[in-house]
Amino acid sequence: MSKEQIGLGVVAGVCAALFIAAILLSPASNPPNGVAGSAPGAVEAPAASGAEAPAGAVQTPGGGGNEAGGETSGAAAAPADQAAAPEANGAAADQAAGAPGSGTPAAGGAGPAGTPDAGSFPEQNRRDVTLFFQQEESENLGPEHRKIFMTTSPVDQAKQIVGELIGGPRDPGKLPTIPPETTLLGLYLDRSGTAYVDLSQDLVTHHPGGSSEEMATIFSIVDSLAFNLKEIKRVRILIGGEERETLKDHLDLRRDYKPDMSIVDLERKP
Numbered sequence: 001m002s003k004e005q006i007g008l009g010v011v012a013g014v015c016a017a018l019f020i021a022a023i024l025l026s027p028a029s030n031p032p033n034g035v036a037g038s039a040p041g042a043v044e045a046p047a048a049s050g051a052e053a054p055a056g057a058v059q060t061p062g063g064g065g066n067e068a069g070g071e072t073s074g075a076a077a078a079p080a081d082q083a084a085a086p087e088a089n090g091a092a093a094d095q096a097a098g099a100p101g102s103g104t105p106a107a108g109g110a111g112p113a114g115t116p117d118a119g120s121f122p123e124q125n126r127r128d129v130t131l132f133f134q135q136e137e138s139e140n141l142g143p144e145h146r147k148i149f150m151t152t153s154p155v156d157q158a159k160q161i162v163g164e165l166i167g168g169p170r171d172p173g174k175l176p177t178i179p180p181e182t183t184l185l186g187l188y189l190d191r192s193g194t195a196y197v198d199l200s201q202d203l204v205t206h207h208p209g210g211s212s213e214e215m216a217t218i219f220s221i222v223d224s225l226a227f228n229l230k231e232i233k234r235v236r237i238l239i240g241g242e243e244r245e246t247l248k249d250h251l252d253l254r255r256d257y258k259p260d261m262s263i264v265d266l267e268r269k270p
Contacts, residue, residue, distance in 0.1 A: 161225055
């Protein structure tokens with residue numbers, strides 16, 4: 001055998017050894033940590049790890065290794081979280097700016113009886129009104145001055161006037177004409193100038209009765225509204241949204257009442 005043949009044999013042997021070593025050291029034939037990646041039907045660890053994690057949870061680095069299952073679940077959840085973030089930030093910004101939330105009444109809205117909120121108007125946007133209550137020493141009505149908010153709607157102002165009447169007089173020489181338990185359910189004004197004042201059943205239940213007391217109640221409302229609001233020409237009293245024959249067996253509530261200033265002592269000091 002010649003030297004050239006011997007050399008070629010050595011080179012061929014070295015190449016064969018390198019090829020075998022490359023096959024043995026390749027990732028496919030040497031799976032990490034003993035995971036049988038080439039065995040058919042074998043359940044891989046990433047699948048088990050992904051099943052234990054909550055749906056939509058983002059996998060933290062190193063928490064479950066670098067398995068493909070954990071990384072895919074985290075990547076799918078991240079865009080949803082990022083999409084929800086602007087909405088949450090926008091809601092927080094609205095609340096910080098004072099925007100009313102769901103179900104929260106806006107500032108300056110109407111109160112339970114439809115009267116404006118006291119914080120909605122500065123002092124200069126108030127007007128003087130004259131209310132009429134029964135006098136303690138007379139059957140006539142006597143004046144008492146109050147301030148209400150000067151809104152653009154006469155209905156709003158009328159509601160405030162009735163609310164002040166329900167609150168009663170401040171002068172110890174005058175008597176209330178409406179039981180304080182009474183609630184103003186609504187107030188409506190038609191084009192002819194008739195104001196419909198809808199009061200709760202408490203007006204009847206807690207009213208003392210008597211013709212003079214019923215007259216004081218009716219004309220306390222009628223005169224106070226017509227005297228302060230030119231838009232109101234006459235008034236009809238409703239109880240619980242319905243007509244009633246009498247207030248308490250004396251004054252008829254099935255008719256409108258025009259103001260009667262003859263029973264008002266305007267010269268008496270308010």
